[in-house]
Amino acid sequence: MSDWICNAIVGKSGYGKSYYFVNEMLKKRTGNMPVLIIDKKAEYHEQLEAAKINDYMLCKDESEFISKIRKGFKNKIVLFYPKKSVGYWIALDLIISMSRPVWLVLEEAHTVVKRTDKESYGKLFDIVRFGRSRNKNITLISQRLSDIPPDIRTQMRQIITFKQTYKSDLKTLDELGSVGSKKVFDFDVGEYEIINV
Ligand SMILES: Nc1ncnc2c1ncn2[C@@H]1O[C@H](COP(=O)(O)OP(=O)(O)OP(=O)(O)O)[C@@H](O)[C@H]1O
Numbered sequence: 331m332s333d334w335i336c337n338a339i340v341g342k343s344g345y346g347k348s349y350y351f352v353n354e355m356l357k358k359r360t361g362n363m364p365v366l367i368i369d370k371k372a373e374y375h376e377q378l379e380a381a382k383i384n385d386y387m388l389c390k391d392e393s394e395f396i397s398k399i400r401k402g403f404k405n406k407i408v409l410f411y412p413k414k415s416v417g418y419w420i421a422l423d424l425i426i427s428m429s430r431p432v433w434l435v436l437e438e439a440h441t442v443v444k445r446t447d448k449e450s451y452g453k454l455f456d457i458v459r460f461g462r463s464r465n466k467n468i469t470l471i472s473q474r475l476s477d478i479p480p481d482i483r484t485q486m487r488q489i490i491t492f493k494q495t496y497k498s499d500l501k502t503l504d505e506l507g508s509v510g511s512k513k514v515f516d517f518d519v520g521e522y523e524i525i526n527v
């Protein structure tokens with residue numbers, strides 16, 4: 331897959347990560363690849379409605395997700411709002427088992443990539459690491475750059491950063507070849523930088 335997506339969108343709350351993902355990535359996607367958006371905050375249906383995206387299937391908890399997925403989801407956008415960590419395992423296992431292309435989008439990615447939850451971290455790491463050869467696209471969304479552990483970050487193609495304010499995150503941005511952490515610190519709502527890593 332030449333246009334393989336493997337990226338992370340990071341930035342302070344309220345500065346435009348979800349807006350960018352929905353309007354600049356999801357809305358402009360080509361092809362008919364299914365998209366699975368896992369959103370613990372349960373707010374993506376509002377974001378999709380605001381962007382006039384209607385072809386999605388909403389699963390408000392684990393049982394709804396399992397029953398709807400069994401019936402198939404073809405090329406749709408699936409919104410899954412997990413209530414428990416088991417929901418992440420179910421979704422990650424599904425992605426791993428799928429042979430067809432799929433785009434996994436993880437909101438609040440830090441809740442999954444916590445190294446303490448070795449099971450989901452391991453599953454996610456595998457999806458990222460073997461994503462290109464196994465037709466798995468992945469987008470991780472989180473507030474801080476440090477939410478994306480280095481061994482996952484180094485597998486990414488791009489980091490899209492909105493405003494960042496933590497010193498350690500700004501330092502990492504400089505190491506990654508950002509236009510300048512000072513600029514990123516001063517970003518307004520909707521301003522971002524795409525860093526090819
Ligand atoms: N480029 C933009 N043009 C117009 N409005 C925008 C733009 N980017 C963001 N906004 C608006 O700013 C607000 C915050 O954006 P958004 O919800 O995307 O933030 P976020 O980074 O996802 O925050 P959180 O981490 O809390 O989820 C929203 O009301 C959104 O509509």
Ligand SMILES: [Mg+2]
Pocket residue numbers: 347348349
């Ligand atoms: Mg958001």
